[in-house]
Amino acid sequence: MHEMSLCESLIGVIEESARREGFTKVSRVRVEIGRFAGVELPAMQFGFEVVARGTLAEGAVLDFVDVPGSAWCFDCGQTVTLNNRLDPCPQCGGVRLQPSGGTEIRLKDMEVF
Amino acid sequence: MCTTCGCSGDGATYEGGEHPHHLHGHGAGHEHDHPHPHDHAHPHEAAHANGSLDYGSGPARSHAPGLSQARMVEIERNILSKNDAYAAANRTRFARDGVLALNLLAGPGAGKTTLLVETLKTLAESIPAAVIEGDQQTSHDADRIRATGTPAIQVNTGKGCHLDAHMVGHAVEHLNVAMGGVLFVENVGNLVCPAAFDLGENKRVTLLSVTEGEDKPLKYPDIFEKADMVLLTKTDLLPHLDVNVQALESNVRRVAPLARILHVSTRNGQGMAEWVDWLRAERRAMLDGLAAQAQARADMLRAAE
Numbered sequence: 001m002h003e004m005s006l007c008e009s010l011i012g013v014i015e016e017s018a019r020r021e022g023f024t025k026v027s028r029v030r031v032e033i034g035r036f037a038g039v040e041l042p043a044m045q046f047g048f049e050v051v052a053r054g055t056l057a058e059g060a061v062l063d064f065v066d067v068p069g070s071a072w073c074f075d076c077g078q079t080v081t082l083n084n085r086l087d088p089c090p091q092c093g094g095v096r097l098q099p100s101g102g103t104e105i106r107l108k109d110m111e112v113f
Numbered sequence: 114m115c116t117t118c119g120c121s122g123d124g125a126t127y128e129g130g131e132h133p134h135h136l137h138g139h140g141a142g143h144e145h146d147h148p149h150p151h152d153h154a155h156p157h158e159a160a161h162a163n164g165s166l167d168y169g170s171g172p173a174r175s176h177a178p179g180l181s182q183a184r185m186v187e188i189e190r191n192i193l194s195k196n197d198a199y200a201a202a203n204r205t206r207f208a209r210d211g212v213l214a215l216n217l218l219a220g221p222g223a224g225k226t227t228l229l230v231e232t233l234k235t236l237a238e239s240i241p242a243a244v245i246e247g248d249q250q251t252s253h254d255a256d257r258i259r260a261t262g263t264p265a266i267q268v269n270t271g272k273g274c275h276l277d278a279h280m281v282g283h284a285v286e287h288l289n290v291a292m293g294g295v296l297f298v299e300n301v302g303n304l305v306c307p308a309a310f311d312l313g314e315n316k317r318v319t320l321l322s323v324t325e326g327e328d329k330p331l332k333y334p335d336i337f338e339k340a341d342m343v344l345l346t347k348t349d350l351l352p353h354l355d356v357n358v359q360a361l362e363s364n365v366r367r368v369a370p371l372a373r374i375l376h377v378s379t380r381n382g383q384g385m386a387e388w389v390d391w392l393r394a395e396r397r398a399m400l401d402g403l404a405a406q407a408q409a410r411a412d413m414l415r416a417a418e
Contacts, residue, residue, distance in 0.1 A: 002275055002306035009192045021186050031192070038309055038335040074370045085334050096370040099338065107188045
């Protein structure tokens with residue numbers, strides 16, 4: 001359940017942005033979650049609802065933007081696109097892969113008042 | 114995240130109780146006195162900007178949305194950026210003090226504390242060490258560490274499932290880590306959540322006991338992925354188990370191709386010498402690197418004289 005901590009951090013980033021940008025209410029939040037970021041989306045959704053209560057993001061809709069995974073293949077020495085963490089390399093069939101993309105957890109943009 | 118300052122409290126507590134400010138909410142505008150010295154360089158100011166974050170203080174600042182037009186704002190910011198800033202501050206501090214910091218990760222019961230106790234006995238009198246123990250509750254582990262004569266502090270995360278860089282920054286304030294020492298940070302026993310949080314460590318060590326089965330690296334890849342060292346523990350039990358240790362090892366290699374893997378047992382001593390040699394070599398390499406940087410800077414300053 002580190003998703004709860006992630007949501008607390010997300011609210012922190014939103015509050016800082018509010019001070020900087022001068023908005024007072026958030027109605028929609030878009031968060032990029034990489035395929036390999038280790039985030040359980042339903043847990044994040046649940047955590048956000050709870051953590052946002054009493055803040056300027058209370059009741060805001062949380063949307064997720066999927067970021068495809070990529071990985072470095074140690075067998076063929078290339079960066080390849082990967083849908084699932086344990087898929088073999090689509091180029092050479094190798095299984096020793098180090099994720100290089102799709103690990104991000106990023107607040108992309110918000111609809112604010 | 115920062116459960117101490119300017120954030121909603123999931124209430125980490127530190128042994129010695131020097132953190133009463135964990136116990137109260139941070140309402141906007143209340144007096145904020147810290148009874149402990151904040152001599153570490155972490156970016157507290159950011160968390161305290163204008164003295165208020167709104168957690169728990171109700172829907173302040175909200176006003177009738179109909180009165181103004183909705184607009185989009187681009188943020189593009191890493192949600193863990195605050196943790197990462199604390200981690201960077203910890204890393205700077207460790208480099209300043211010549212401390213090799215290790216983040217020890219594993220599920221509960223993999224043998225982290227037992228391995229630490231045996232390691233500390235071996236290092237005693239040759240390399241100074243200190244330990245931060247992360248658990249949801251109790252100071253049992255820190256007590257076990259202190260019994261070896263090594264300074265230790267327990268961080269209880271309460272409901273928290275992992276240590277974060279801010280907790281580690283505070284814990285270090287309460288520990289005297291000698292220059293050139295090794296700081297072991299034993300994370301909360303959990304194969305999932307601690308993986309996402311950089312603590313500012315130099316190296317990550319993930320433990321997996323052979324009793325946990327050969328498929329754990331595939332089920333929980335994140336905790337292995339960034340490990341520099343993977344210790345397969347309790348190997349003395351292998352004769353009694355059906356586990357295929359070759360399969361286990363190849364599963365580790367699959368998710369952590371760069372990690373070194375050692376088979377260790379604190380019962381019969383297997384692999385312990387190699388593990389301690391690795392620690393000594395990593396510490397030596399770190400100190401040599403820092404000394405070379407300092408020398409280069411000294412040379413530069415002399416050349417400018």
